Amino acid sequence: MADWTFLTNHTHVLMCVANDPGMRFRDIAVAVGITERAAQRIVAELVAAGYLKRQRDGRRNRYQLYPELPLRHPLERHHQIGELLEVFEANPHSVVPTHHHIG
Secondary structure (H helix, E strand, O other): OOOOOOOOOHHHHHHHHHHHHOOOOHHHHHHHHHOOHHHHHHHHHHHHHOEEEEEOOOEEEEEEEEOOOOOOOOOOOEHHHHHHHOOOOOOOOEEEOOOOOOO
């Protein structure tokens, strides 16, 4: 794998969750090329920041993504997560538009 990529691991994790809201940390880790613990940490950061909402589904978690929220860097804040996911053809059925706002 390359030493660097244009997209961050946070973006790669969001893409995984957008494509499969019930994806296991182990599978996210393999897809992104990180450890399972790193996948857990990134998902926890995305939940804490309000970009994902965790929902229990039996013994597993499912995640709801908020595509209308802005990207975080000042150079990108005028764009929404949903725009980024559309470019990479994330599954539109798991990206549910809401009026959720980060604080």
